[in-house]
Amino acid sequence: MRYIEFKKIFMDYKDAIYQEIYSENRDIIRVKKENTVVRNLEKIFEATLKISNKKGFQAMSMRNLSQESGLSMGALYAYFPGKEELLEMLQRQHSNIMSRIFEDRLKNNMDAAEKLETAIRTHIYLSEAMQPWFYFAYMEVKNMPRAKQEKSMAGELASEKIFYDILLEGFEKKVFRDKNHQMIASLLKALLQDWYLKRWKYRARKISVDEYADFIVETVKSFLLLTGPN
Amino acid sequence: MRYIEFKKIFMDYKDAIYQEIYSENRDIIRVKKENTVVRNLEKIFEATLKISNKKGFQAMSMRNLSQESGLSMGALYAYFPGKEELLEMLQRQHSNIMSRIFEDRLKNNMDAAEKLETAIRTHIYLSEAMQPWFYFAYMEVKNMPRAKQEKSMAGELASEKIFYDILLEGFEKKVFRDKNHQMIASLLKALLQDWYLKRWKYRARKISVDEYADFIVETVKSFLLLTGPN
DNA sequence: GTCTATACACAGATAGAC
DNA sequence: GTCTATCTGTGTATAGAC
Numbered sequence: 001m002r003y004i005e006f007k008k009i010f011m012d013y014k015d016a017i018y019q020e021i022y023s024e025n026r027d028i029i030r031v032k033k034e035n036t037v038v039r040n041l042e043k044i045f046e047a048t049l050k051i052s053n054k055k056g057f058q059a060m061s062m063r064n065l066s067q068e069s070g071l072s073m074g075a076l077y078a079y080f081p082g083k084e085e086l087l088e089m090l091q092r093q094h095s096n097i098m099s100r101i102f103e104d105r106l107k108n109n110m111d112a113a114e115k116l117e118t119a120i121r122t123h124i125y126l127s128e129a130m131q132p133w134f135y136f137a138y139m140e141v142k143n144m145p146r147a148k149q150e151k152s153m154a155g156e157l158a159s160e161k162i163f164y165d166i167l168l169e170g171f172e173k174k175v176f177r178d179k180n181h182q183m184i185a186s187l188l189k190a191l192l193q194d195w196y197l198k199r200w201k202y203r204a205r206k207i208s209v210d211e212y213a214d215f216i217v218e219t220v221k222s223f224l225l226l227t228g229p230n
Numbered sequence: 231m232r233y234i235e236f237k238k239i240f241m242d243y244k245d246a247i248y249q250e251i252y253s254e255n256r257d258i259i260r261v262k263k264e265n266t267v268v269r270n271l272e273k274i275f276e277a278t279l280k281i282s283n284k285k286g287f288q289a290m291s292m293r294n295l296s297q298e299s300g301l302s303m304g305a306l307y308a309y310f311p312g313k314e315e316l317l318e319m320l321q322r323q324h325s326n327i328m329s330r331i332f333e334d335r336l337k338n339n340m341d342a343a344e345k346l347e348t349a350i351r352t353h354i355y356l357s358e359a360m361q362p363w364f365y366f367a368y369m370e371v372k373n374m375p376r377a378k379q380e381k382s383m384a385g386e387l388a389s390e391k392i393f394y395d396i397l398l399e400g401f402e403k404k405v406f407r408d409k410n411h412q413m414i415a416s417l418l419k420a421l422l423q424d425w426y427l428k429r430w431k432y433r434a435r436k437i438s439v440d441e442y443a444d445f446i447v448e449t450v451k452s453f454l455l456l457t458g459p460n
Numbered sequence: 461g462t463c464t465a466t467a468c469a470c471a472g473a474t475a476g477a478c
Numbered sequence: 479g480t481c482t483a484t485c486t487g488t489g490t491a492t493a494g495a496c
Contacts, residue, residue, distance in 0.1 A: 058288040190424035
């Protein structure tokens with residue numbers, strides 16, 4: 001799969017994101033017209049990600065957000081009860097879409113090597129399509145209340161486990177070498193995250209998302225496969 | 231080398247850190263007695279790292295810092311002209327010690343494989359000994375003025391280049407395989423950084439710093455070496 | 461060299477007109 | 479549903495006593 005194909009599939013999800021935020025937060029959002037909510041939530045979230053990823057969520061004032069989103073401060077508070085809840089909405093939405101897409105894309109009839117490649121590409125392509133979200137989620141966890149932090153760590157572990165299970169399956173079916181699978185899965189996560197954490201570097205080197213994904217897939221396969229091109 | 235050996239060597243540096251901060255900032259620091267400065271700078275920096283790594287530098291108020299460091303707000307401002315300069319002192323000190331230690335430990339009479347192992351272990355062990363500094367530097371870059379950000383990116387590239395040069399040398403001397411060395415160096419950095427970014431994970435799994443370093447060294451060697459245990 | 465008390469700016473949040 | 483004007487708390491920073 002190439003990024004361009006992934007993006008098409010992803011677009012279907014994307015259109016649904018803001019509608020979903022609306023329905024998940026009916027009780028919190030004071031505005032009632034769905035169209036209006038969807039339109040303004042998009043403005044608000046984009047502005048929040050833009051400012052926060054530049055100087056941090058904490059450093060973004062509501063006045064900043066008001067100006068960047070084009071809504072007045074009074075209007076903003078019709079969409080969330082307080083700044084903290086805005087952060088929470090963002091984080092929850094990020095983790096929702098993450099787990100949903102992985103569930104949808106990893107079919108059980110794939111063999112281990114296929115699954116591994118699909119999981120790697122899904123992770124990288126998704127983090128490319130939603131780069132500001134991923135960056136935000138990574139950078140702002142530590143500034144959240146402990147309960148939310150733990151949820152986020154659980155998310156990290158869950159997504160690591162996807163890879164761990166694939167490695168284990170591949171080993172049991174004798175297509176992957178015997179390695180410390182837990183450790184490999186953990187390190188693989190680090191490689192995948194580097195794509196959205198160090199965007200400036202890869203952009204400066206003109207490395208495309210497909211090139212990055214190809215390289216990771218190839219490297220990991222040559223490292224793990226018992227019968228491989230290596 | 232084991233971590234316990236590294237730590238002994240590192241202690242010599244550590245004692246010098248705060249004295250160096252003092253001499254580098256004579257013009258800024260209003261207090262004149264060196265002993266007092268060294269003692270209080272240590273309190274201030276430790277408190278800053280502790281609070282900032284929990285909830286972010288921006289979210290740390292001067293009142294927080296005053297309480298945690300045991301110095302009054304008035305006293306704090308005798309050591310730095312403003313909060314922003316405090317952040318700058320921390321970042322500069324971190325990058326100073328980083329480059330110094332690497333320079334000291336990579337001897338030119340080492341062969342490529344030795345150099346690679348030494349560089350990997352130095353990176354991991356140093357980030358272990360100064361974990362709060364590394365974590366802070368990583369997390370707070372984006373909240374700094376652009377000029378400082380660029381310095382920090384230059385630091386990242388410089389430290390990546392250390393690995394790149396070693397890989398290239400090993401390839402030219404025909405001990406390492408032909409790989410995309412730039413890319414490998416970049417990904418290796420990501421693996422090394424994971425140690426101080428995801429400490430909670432490795433601690434929960436009771437993976438020691440030596441085990442982590444061993445694993446990375448072994449994995450990278452088996453991946454690169456032409457004549458290896460693999 | 462360090463403290464307490466205070467100045468002043470700006471933060472998040474809300475009331476009430478439209 | 480959105481705006482402007484305003485409340486109140488907290489932020490950084492400093493003045494001046496000790």
